[in-house]
Amino acid sequence: MPDSFTPLDGASCSGFVTIKDAGLTGMILLRADLGAADVAAALTGAGFDLPGSGELVGGLGQGALWMSPDELMILCAYDEAEATVATLAEALGELHALVANVSDARAVFRLTGEGATVREVLAKLSPADLRQNALPPGRVRRTRLAQVPAAFWFGGEHEAVLICFRSVAGYVFDLLSKAAEPGSEVGHF
Amino acid sequence: MGHYSALAVVREAFRDHRGWQRAWKSPEPRRRYDVVIVGAGGHGLATAYYLGKNHGIRNVAVLEKGWLGGGNTGRNTTIIRSNYLQDASAAIYEKARTLYETLSQDLNYNVMFSPRGVMMLAQTEHEVRGYRRTAHANALQGVETEFIGPGRVKELCPIIEVRGPRYPVLGALWQPRGGTARHDAVAWGYARKCSEMGMDVIQQCEVTGIRTSGGDVSGVVTTRGDIDCGKLGIVVAGHSGHLADMAGFRLPIESVALQALVSEPIKPCMDVVVMANTVHGYMSQSDKGEMVIGGGADGFNNYTQRGSFSHIEETVRALVETFPMISRLKMLRQWGGIVDMTGDRSPILSGTPVGNLFVNCGWGTGGFKAIPGSGWGFAELMAKGESPLCAEFGLDRFREGRFIDESVAAGVAH
Amino acid sequence: MSRRLPKGGRLIDRSKSLGFSFNGKEMRGYAGDTLASALLAEGQVLMGRSFKHHRPRGIVASGPEEPNALMGLGRDGTFEPNARATTTELFQGLEARSQNHWPSLENDFGAISSMLSRFLPSGFYYKTFLWPRAFWKHVYEPAIRLSAGLGKPPMRRDTDHYEHFNITIDVLVIGGGISGLAAASAAAESGADVLLVEQDPAWGGRAPVDGARIDGMSAEEWIGSTLQSLQSMPNVRMRTRTTGSGIHDHGYVLLHERLTDHAPEHSVPRHRLWKVRAGQVVAATGAIERPLSFAGNDRPGCMLASAVRDYVVNYGVAPGERTVILTNNDDAYRTALTLREAGLGVSAVLDTRQQATGPLAAAARDAGLNVRPGCGIAGIVGRNRVDGVQVCRQDSDGEVIDVIQADCVAMSGGWSPATHVWCHAGGKLSWNDEAAHFAPDPARPPTGVDGMAMMQVAGSASGAIHSGTALESAHAAGVLAGKALGESRGRKAGRAPAGEDEGHQPMEPVWLVPARAPYAKRAKSWLDFQNDVKVSDIELAAREGYESVEHAKRYTTLGMATDQGKLSNINGLAILSRELGAPIEEVGTTTFRPPYVPVTMGAIAGEARGELFQPVRKTPIHEWHEANGAHWEPVGHWRRPYAFPVQGESVHDAVKREVLATRSGVGLLDASTLGKLVVKGPDAARFLDMLYTNMMSTLKPGKCRYGLMCSENGFLVDDGVVARLDGDTWLCHTTSGGADRIHASMEEWLQTEWWDWKVYVANVTEQFAQIGVAGPRARDLLNELGPSMDLGREALSFMAWTDGALGNVPVRVFRISFSGELSFEIAAPAGQARALWDRLLEAGRPLGMTPYGTEALHVMRAEKGFIMIGDETDGTVTPQDLGLHWAISKRKDDFLGKRAQEREHMTDPLRWRLVGLETLDGSVLPDGAYATDEGVNANGQQKTQGRVTSTYYSPTLDRGIAMGLVERGPDRMGEILEFPVIDGEPVRARIVNPVFHDPDGEKQNA
Amino acid sequence: MLILTCPYCGIRCDETELAAGGEAHLKRFGPGSSDEEFEGYLFMRANPKGVHFERWRHAYGCGKWFHAARNTATLEVYGTYPAQVHEPPQEVLDAISTRVPGWRWKDVS
């Protein structure tokens, strides 16, 4: 969709952590009882891997985040979101579920930095337990970033992906940029 | 008890201040009183005082589980104003404010009522409309207020950042005769007068039970023995739910922690009281020089007199935005009080399902300013069974849907 | 005269000389100095004036407990009042000014009050200034206020910035003295993650100065090797310049780290506020020495004995050339010996105990010092500083037996454990008679989320004042803290370090020197130096019935100064207990509250300043608005364009232009902030029937319905258009401010009341931008963009919706109207909304298309008599009050608010109800005006019978229009009401139908 | 600052990630109820100095409502559990009884 743009339109900022607009991303909200066998069967049958509680499988472009006991966020390519919605709807058929394309509702950032610096930047803004063993790669944390909701996970030790609502993308970008200003490294983790 | 005056101070200075008498007696409880008031906070003491002064009822005991004035009366941000929207509220708060004007003389105790002016900032169009409405209502209620523009705001309080950037000040509701008073002195002054009238203010005396007979109250059980009474007034703020429990009924009340903080003292730089409801903060400067700052209330029941730090943070954040100069001041102390929040955030001054048992509670985050008016009205209610000042603050209103909702015009209610 | 000693000073670097200024005078010190040590070294004894009596004051202490040496630091955007000289690290260019004097520190006018002090005992103001009444406001209070405060207010915007940092940690150790180090080691060896913080720039606390030996090493060596081993442990983190500020419930602890105060650098955050969630907290905060109460103890030159020692050992500064030591315990002999070793004079050691027999006293005697047991101080010679000491027998009323020349008094009244942080979250203390101090009671600790102890105390903070016992207790505390985590990490702490001290002779509590000091002396014996509270003041409070320690505090202001009574509290309550004849433990302490040391407000606010003060929510079209001169209005966290004034145009004129252009041509509105909630499931119909007052289950797919939501208390809380998307899916629009609130409330009902109902809700507010296109030419405009669907009058009838594409953007078009014109609301994916907006603008140019803001929207809806949540409603208004009966289903058994609306007062026929109001002269009614009724109520207030809820100048009608709530309003059409106006003639207005424009709705059906 | 464990996602949440929701286990009264019942449901609250059951929402996390059994005088938390029940689960009741001897469910409300 050529007209589409992300709220920050490719912005990036390099401090001791680099914060980058992750670009257009397919995101689909799925609500269904993840504990129900028929729901699980329908989803796996259609080729979707189901993350366990608090976990994610895959990553941006293809994957799924556990959001709550009855909510997943399916990640896919931006252009494939509508088709994926259709696939999901078909797979779930008559089962009680809600599927919605929310690719435009959120902003996605990629944070990269040496060592534990990414954890440090996040720790300036979020009350989440950011110790390596509390949030290793493969787990996702929905939490608060300063005054807005956000979710993040670590791809590897030096990289994290952060998602927030579209309307506050500018606020979150400014927060992260400020937190990553050189000279304010904490050196804690 | 000895009359207080400058002359008396000079006289005493020449005899090493040995001649001062106790401000109040510390008597042993007697077996029976005509009226027992539970709770020696401002409201309880004022009730006793006006029972004696206005109704000639002096066989009164005020029972206090700790030290008198140690509840919310001793831990509030002392803002006094009466620019309320609803008639019933405006009436009782304005009565209180007027009584405050002469309270020092009435009590022969300087409570330092300081009518320096209170302004409530309007920072959204919605607030502008709300405060204009209040100003109109106040004019008809006989409460002197005015909606002023940002220029006047800046003139009255130069340390405010009126240009925002986030929420430029669009104006303010200004009550020139609102202000502050020395909170402890209010309790102490009333206690001294009650004692002088022959009433017993008994500290370290916790009420642990309420006795009834035939549906009427007959007395209380305390940590210092049983005490009989003809009438009982429960005036215990955050502990009202607990006391109602003892008497076997429930109140539409939840007890939550409300916090405040002070900065280190600085030279006077703020002559008025400012409340900024859009950003949730209010501040004044005490006569000693600290910035006195009110924080938010917790959303959960709590009896610890400690609140959550997030409210302090939120308040300070709001005030640093509104008064950028405080950024380099330091917070000296923070504390909390347990306030009694009702379903409509307005107080209860009412009879109860138990005969001769009355409650005065639910002042929540804003009852210091009401102390003299509340005492006046509640004394009348206890003495005569009815009082125009209290009429609309009955318990029945929750059943009938006759709420007195002040959140309508302004956010918070201090 | 330089007081710098030729050698010594373990913390200073004599190779780095730093220039600074004090009251404009240039001075020099060394790297490692505090402002206090540098000033002392420069011979500056007078440091400021006390709060109440403007007494001359010098330094008393060497740490954050300092009550006197408070300075104004910096200037303009870096000015800070009330900074403690004793904790301010020196840097090149530091500017300091003393406080609370006029015209100068040396000659202060306010000092008059000191001469009048006998007329100004505690609480004098409660007894005076009563008459004449008006004088309080105009004369007395202004005078009192003039003398209020200490430092000057900062007047400029702070040029620094601040940040927060959140961590979760197993064990937090507060205090980096030997006890903190030992506790941290023990906890870390047990396998716990440990954070160790120290408020000073250096580790080690008192021990290096006091000279303990640990594990056979000197304290300094032991500290060095312990630091090294801690640093090598991967599970240990350490921070200096970081104060344990407040212990809050459930192990939430605030630390206040100062990053650049010692080396200003504005690109780096000045302070960092740590929010720590700790499994266990160990308080290793040490102990604080107590002053002694004797006449003249506030004279500059009277200092804590430990502080005197600190200045000599740590900074190589001599507080005095001839010092008199006054003590009730052995520790102060260390000061005597230290001074002697540094080559300084010790005029005498006055020991209030009848005998001085401990090893330290013996060492002092051996060193040739003049030890005088059983002696005290009767008074101080000298005005602005100590010139001499009058000696008396402690057990006397102060008869002078000797006068000694001296320029410094080093006093020690014993040590009080620094228990503040233990008490912040509810830990209790017990009195130890032998050591005469309050110490944490391990049986009554602050408890955590599990109801178990969340804190341990270590070292002298626990009352274990001497190194040996301190280290034992610290080790045990560390082990316990590590263990308390439950999950044993399978490791074990080593043994406790062994400390050795000299033997000690027990201290003897002394609360007044001399014991039988008469009033004149007690009135000059200071307890609280900053607030000028003397022994006589506490006695007066007790005599007047302010017997509770809390009353005494508040009556005298004891302990309420910026040091929060760190030096004065115990002495004060001892005096109180003496006066009351009650044991100290019964008198008890006042409440310890955070912060331990005052915390900068900026640090508390953290990053949330300026642009980051609060999030600004932006619609996908926000940038266009900004670029096109939007006059903003905050709506929740959103900023919406109120109007788009063009060059030179007033906002009012812009609104007028926007309304007229929309009514006559076509207008464009960014309505993206409207809430959009998808509700789906087999029970969705039933659910919506409960939430809305209307019947939503009967809505047909493809159609829309305007719905109302009430609170369970019966009042109208939100409104919006509901569209049925398909058999089991609805899309609910909410107000801009309501989206999150209504979403939350839907989830609440679904999760906590009707959890067996099969309904899912998704908040898609931000997925879609919403653009309103309104006006007679609205359809023409849309057709310009080549819609993929039929937008004709029949194909898309009023209150219907359709999907399709518009200008190549996938959209959903709702034919709904809030302006009364032919109107479409177009939902497009947020990412493509700006493209659509631009295309609409372009296509609309030939049609005279005009973007309009919220005010034009409001005016147009008012012209149509549509209500607005927040204007017509205020939380006390029901849909019935607003005449919205048609939107309240009578066929439903239940919906939220239904039961409430049946209550007596809600069905009162006298309730105020919605009407239109039209002024007789065409003017605009004032906002919020009330209509008066006859007479006054029981409280003497003017009766009222209605009020204005919305009022506007209507460009369409060119006159004022208004809506209002009026008693029995709809039954009184045509009646005239009077609205008094502040400072003006009352305005008269007629009750009319609230629909002012196109009452038959022909335009929206076009 | 309270720290509660969300029973849905197992996260120990800072209070600032949660939204407080007042007394738990209220029974809703609608049309047909008496004025007293309705008043009780909307306004009358257990306000005990001691064991209290209350509702919380993991607002910045999984969005789920849960209940906490908490002591309002000591702030001790005896347990948290999903909100979709009419009574606290037995293990929470047991945990309270162990910590507060003599306490019984319903004593408070």
Ligand SMILES: Cc1cc2nc3c(=O)[nH]c(=O)nc-3n(C[C@H](O)[C@H](O)[C@H](O)COP(=O)(O)OP(=O)(O)OC[C@H]3O[C@@H](n4cnc5c(N)ncnc54)[C@H](O)[C@@H]3O)c2cc1C
């Ligand atoms: C932080 C804070 C800021 C505030 N700011 C303002 C403000 O700016 N302006 C304003 O107008 N109001 C303010 N308030 C509210 C105001 O403080 C209270 O409404 C008011 O003080 C209540 O007075 P009271 O006499 O009813 O209660 P209290 O002063 O609390 O007195 C009740 C007394 O009852 C005693 N008691 C309780 N149980 C028993 C028992 N069983 N037996 C015997 N005695 C018992 C208590 O110990 C207490 O002393 C604030 C409150 C707080 C906490």
Ligand SMILES: NC(=O)c1ccc[n+]([C@@H]2O[C@H](COP(=O)([O-])OP(=O)(O)OC[C@H]3O[C@@H](n4cnc5c(N)ncnc54)[C@H](O)[C@@H]3O)[C@@H](O)[C@H]2O)c1
């Ligand atoms: N003989 C005596 O009378 C006497 C009295 C007191 C101390 N001492 C000596 O002191 C030593 C005891 O060691 P210790 O470690 O228990 O105490 P300490 O006083 O040596 O160390 C405490 C440390 O904690 C720091 N601290 C205090 N409060 C803090 C806070 N809130 N945040 C951050 N840091 C804070 C202090 O700056 C200090 O460095 C022994 O050597 C002992 O002999 C002796």
Ligand SMILES: Cc1cc2nc3c(=O)[nH]c(=O)nc-3n(C[C@H](O)[C@H](O)[C@H](O)COP(=O)(O)O)c2cc1C
């Ligand atoms: C208006 C007002 C001003 C205060 N000013 C000070 C002050 O200057 N210094 C101080 O230490 N405490 C000050 N306090 C706080 C009290 O010390 C105390 O914290 C408060 O009354 C609550 O009591 P508690 O902390 O003993 O529970 C002030 C309190 C109020 C209500």
Ligand SMILES: [Zn+2]
């Ligand atoms: Zn959760």
